[in-house]
Amino acid sequence: MPSFDTVSEVDMHEVTNAVDQAKREMGNRWDFKKVDSNIEFKAKEEVVVLSAEEEFQLDQLYDILLMAFVKRKLDGRALAEGEDSKAGKQVKRTYKLRQGIDQPTAKKIVKMVKDAKLKVQVAIQGDKVRMTGKKRDDLQEVMAFLRESDIETPLQFNNFRD
Structure with a gap:
């Protein structure tokens, strides 16, 4: 029968490519010039970490990351929002990848x-x-x-x- x-399932290699593409896009944008921000993918924990100086910049980084996911044919719903943490000037937001x-x-x-x-x-x-x-x-x-x-x-x- x-x-x-x-x-x-999420293809981890494609997630790595999407994060790299988002980093390049972030480097080209004028509103992120001279701003301490970063997009990081931790493959072992299956986590994407966004860090910036302000909350609205985190939202913009998330939009950049979603656009990169779409370009790599990944589903944006695979990112499950985690918690925000503030350390000094930096605000970090963690997104866990949904598997299974x-x-x-x-x-x-x-x-x-x-x-x-x-x-x-x-x-x-x-x-x-x-x-x-x-x-x-x-x-x-x-x-x-x-x-x-x-x-x-x-x-x-x-x-x-x-």
Whole structure:
């Protein structure tokens, strides 16, 4: 029977490229000349740290980072906002990268698919959700349904088996 996995994964190499691209953009902007600001990606902790002198500059850095994410075909919803910290003149904002589908979101996906009366079986398997159906068309219908849904986690579909 055909099946596929619904996952939420972020390509770390592309995140590195997006952060580098955002740093170059930040260096070219006139409003960041002579301003102590930085965008840093910590791959081991899967965290992006923005630092600047003012809050509104952090918001601008976030917009630059989102534009870089879009250019690299990454979903901006993968950035989960963390806490702000102030040290001296610097204000830092930490964004954690969302990896995997958490349990409440997986249960929400299962409930949505079952409520839509689609002809598939849904099973939660760790940090992914497996969809199994009799026909390939049913699975493609589920994919389209999930793409249009209002789930705040970015979803990808992989491991499609016929």
